[in-house]
Amino acid sequence: GRGAGAPGTQPAHTVPCPPAAYRTVCGVNGPLVVLDNVKFAQYAEIVNFTLPDGSGRSGQVLEVLGSKAIVQVFEGTSGIDAKQTTCEFTGDILRTPVSEDMLGRVFNGSAKPIDSGPAVMAEDFLDINGEAGRRDGPWAPRPRGPGAARHPPALAGQPINPHGRIYPEEMIQTGISPIDVMNSIARGQKIPIFSAAGLPHNEVSAAREEVPGRRGFPGYMYTDLATIYERAGRVEGRNGSITQIPILTMPNDDITHPIPDLTGFITEGQIYVDRQLHNRQIYPPINVLPSLSRLMKSAIGEGMTRKDHGDVSNQLVGTGAAGEGTAAPRGAHGAARPQYACYAIGKDVQAMKAVVGEEALSPDDLLYLEFLHKFERQFIAQGPYEKRSIFESLDLGWQLLRIFPRQLLKRIPESVLAEFYPR
Incomplete structure (x- = not known):
């Protein structure tokens, strides 16, 4: 049983129990898998799946109902067999390996290198969602008084309190003319690239039988997006910056779709990638008319770029x-x-x-x-x-x-x- 492996229940000299494995898949609904007869499953716990062909996938527990657990599979549920698929509960949440060796490297959304370089040796594994309930860090109340400068806020990837940010005023040179001249990006800015494709968030919401909001998307979309985007910025009293340039897909190239529409309320502009320019073999196909950088004015001009820039x-x-x-x-x-x-x-x-x-x-x-x-x-x-x-x-x-x-x-x-x- 997994309960024996809980912290504080074993003598120091014993070996912790291995993660629990099950073959109790009782349902598959879109990207969700329902597991039955599971014990001690926890919200946001990572689950590893081994398919009949030996391939592996991973997912995260979204909900626990008694002995049942609902898991969202990151790579999709095609090929998952109810009888032969093995599910292993890791007992841990989703963590990202971090190291100073990551500086200058390129990674995908799963923190795996995609620049043909060597694997990164992790110095630590950090919770990608931050540590809820803590009263320190960038989200904490700002210290006041003479000793405030001696206690700068931490910066570990958690959502950042806007009150602790420094206004971005340093331009990042991307080498791409339509961005650098017309939509200059400042260090610490969050500015998405609007592209074309589809998003499954409404499908996940429908599979969980949640009350739909606009166009079938759940009502918590705005707060979900904010927890993603509000991790960028420069923090007062700290060196360095975090700049976000995510790629955000627009179904049917519709900029009024709930996802890009809500994103526009949170981010400081957008870079619009245009299908018509792409079809005319113009690369990069950046449509400069709907593109916008709201922090550009503070990052350009004499002393930063050139006085004729604006x-x-x-x-x-x-x-x-x-x-x-x-x-x-x-x-x-x-x-x-x-x-x-x-x-x-x-x-x-x-x-x-x-x-x-x-x-x-x-x-x-x-x-x-x-x-x-x-x-x-x-x-x-x-x-x-x-x-x-x-x-x-x-x-x-x-x-x-x-x-x-x-x-x-x-x-x-x-x-x-x-x-x-x-x-």
């Missing part, structure tokens, strides 16, 4: 109505539209061209079409191993802006134009 970004894409992904309204052909940015106007001219034909466009309209094509093919598009510095990206932006006469560049102050436009 002006170039505004003129290329803009942050007004057109910059949020809406089409720029048109006046008479040839009329100047200084309140809108070049790329937004170019998209609008492209749509008009499909209706009236290229012959009906004004000379200025043709300039915007030329800019649109070159911006997507030269600025957004990069080689998979091409890394541009922020200064190279800004210079490329100026090269594209010189397609227009100076009088059309209304978002850039005259002093900045005088310094950078003639180059």
